[in-house]
Amino acid sequence: MDHVVTCFVRNRGEVLFTRRSDRAGTYSGRWAGVSGYVEEDNDEAEFDARRELREETGLGGASIRLLRIGETLTVEDEEGSFVVHPFLFESTTREVRPNEELAAVEWVDPTAMRDRETVPRLWETWRRVAPRVDDVRDDRTHGSTWISARALEVLRDAAVEADDWESVAGVGRDLRDARPSMAAVANRVNRVLATAERRPEAVSAAAVRALSDAYAANEGSSSTVVERLRDAGATGVATLSRSGTVAECLREFDPDSVLVAESRPEREGVGVAETVAEETAAAVTLTTEAALPAALADGDVAPDAVVVGADAVLPDGSVVNKTGTTGLALAAREAGVPVYVVAARDKIRSTGDERVATEASPAESVYDGEESIGVFAPTFERVPDRLVDGLATEDGLLDGDGARRVAAEHAEHAAWDRRNDE
Incomplete structure (x- = not known):
C-alpha cells in the first residue's frame, strides 16, 4: 500500500x-x-x-x-x-x-x-487537520485576532456538517465561552449566530463572510494606526507580546527602529523581535519588562510611540492585554511617549461586561524549584483608559462614546442565545 x-x-x-x-x-x-x-x-x-x-x-x-x-x-x-x-x-x-x-x-x-x-x-x-474547539480554548501562543479566526473556521465546518440548528448552536456556545478574555472570539461568533437564518447552511455561509470581514477589519485597524504614526512623524515604535495586528502594522509602517519587550513568563516577544527583524529593515532591540523605563529614556533605543494590541477593550475604554502592558504604558507616560492600542471593533466587549479573565501562565514557567513558593503569573491585565492615547480601529480612532456604541451593538448580538430560549 x-x-x-x-x-x-x-x-x-x-x-x-x-x-x-x-x-x-x-x-x-x-x-x-x-x-x-x-x-x-x-x-x-x-x-x-x-x-x-x-x-x-x-x-x-x-x-x-x-x-x-x-x-x-x-x-x-x-x-x-x-x-x-x-x-x-x-x-x-x-x-x-x-x-x-x-x-x-x-x-x-x-x-x-x-x-x-x-x-x-x-x-x-x-x-483531520482543521481547527477544533480545543484549539480555540487551549492556544496560548497566538493573539485574539488569530484565535477568533480559528473560532469562525470551527463554526463554519461544524455548520456545514450539521443537520439541525441546535447542534450548530451548541458548538457556538462552546466557542463563545472558550476564551472569556478575548472579546473578538465571542463577538464574531455571536454576530454570525445572531444575523444568520437558523439553518446550518446559512450559518456556514455567514461564518465564511465573517472570516473575510475579520481579516479586512484587522487590516483596517492597522492602517489607522499607521496613518497616525506617519502624521506624527514617528520613526521608532515599542511593543510587547504577540499581536498579529501589531505585526501587520509594523510591516506596513516599516519604522527605523523597534523596541520589543520579551513578555514574561512565556517570552513570546522574542519571536516577535525575530519576525520584525526578518520582515522589516528596522533596527530591533529586545528588552525585558523590568528594563522598559530605562529603555524608553535611552537615546539609542527610545521610541516615538508605543503600539500594542488588545485581547479586549472594555466599555469604559480600558484595555485588557498581556501582563506587562500597564508597565509599558506607565513608562511611556513618564517618558512623554504616546500609547496607541490597535484593535478591530470586535475586540470591544459588550456593555456591562467589564470582567478581566483570570487565565494564568503555568506556575513552573516562573518557578520550578522545590520550596513552598506561591506564583502569581496572570496572563492578562487591565490597563486604565487614562494611559491610552488612542484606540485605532477599522473605523478610525475611537473615543469613549464610540467604544460604548460598539459595545451596545455587540450586546445586541450576544442576545441570540436568550432569544433561542424564548
Whole structure:
C-alpha cells in the first residue's frame, strides 16, 4: 500500500486548492490539496510534504509554517490503495508557481471542496487537520485576532456538517465561552449566530463572510494606526507580546527602529523581535519588562510611540492585554511617549461586561524549584483608559462614546442565545 501526503496550505482563512493535470499519476482532473508520494520513511512524511510543496507550488522556507499533522486515513479504489498523511501549513503569501502536475490552482474556502469533484475523502482529510474547539480554548501562543479566526473556521465546518440548528448552536456556545478574555472570539461568533437564518447552511455561509470581514477589519485597524504614526512623524515604535495586528502594522509602517519587550513568563516577544527583524529593515532591540523605563529614556533605543494590541477593550475604554502592558504604558507616560492600542471593533466587549479573565501562565514557567513558593503569573491585565492615547480601529480612532456604541451593538448580538430560549 502506497503512502502519500496531502498538504493543505492556508492563507487568510482560505486554502490552496489544486486541480491535478494529465501529468499526475492518479486522479487526473480532480481537485486536491498539494499531494505526492512518501518516498522514504513513512514516519517522516513531513520531509515529503515540504518537498511536494516546493516542487509543485514553489512554497517553502520562511513563507510557510507547519501547524498540524493529522491522523492518517486509508483510501482504496480503482486508482489504487493509499495511506494518506494530512498536513496543515500556514502561508504568508499567495504567490504560487505550479509545476506541470497541476492544471489549475485556486485559493478557496475549504467548504468549496464539498461541491467539486475531488480526490477521494478530501473533506475528511481536511477535517483531520482543521481547527477544533480545543484549539480555540487551549492556544496560548497566538493573539485574539488569530484565535477568533480559528473560532469562525470551527463554526463554519461544524455548520456545514450539521443537520439541525441546535447542534450548530451548541458548538457556538462552546466557542463563545472558550476564551472569556478575548472579546473578538465571542463577538464574531455571536454576530454570525445572531444575523444568520437558523439553518446550518446559512450559518456556514455567514461564518465564511465573517472570516473575510475579520481579516479586512484587522487590516483596517492597522492602517489607522499607521496613518497616525506617519502624521506624527514617528520613526521608532515599542511593543510587547504577540499581536498579529501589531505585526501587520509594523510591516506596513516599516519604522527605523523597534523596541520589543520579551513578555514574561512565556517570552513570546522574542519571536516577535525575530519576525520584525526578518520582515522589516528596522533596527530591533529586545528588552525585558523590568528594563522598559530605562529603555524608553535611552537615546539609542527610545521610541516615538508605543503600539500594542488588545485581547479586549472594555466599555469604559480600558484595555485588557498581556501582563506587562500597564508597565509599558506607565513608562511611556513618564517618558512623554504616546500609547496607541490597535484593535478591530470586535475586540470591544459588550456593555456591562467589564470582567478581566483570570487565565494564568503555568506556575513552573516562573518557578520550578522545590520550596513552598506561591506564583502569581496572570496572563492578562487591565490597563486604565487614562494611559491610552488612542484606540485605532477599522473605523478610525475611537473615543469613549464610540467604544460604548460598539459595545451596545455587540450586546445586541450576544442576545441570540436568550432569544433561542424564548
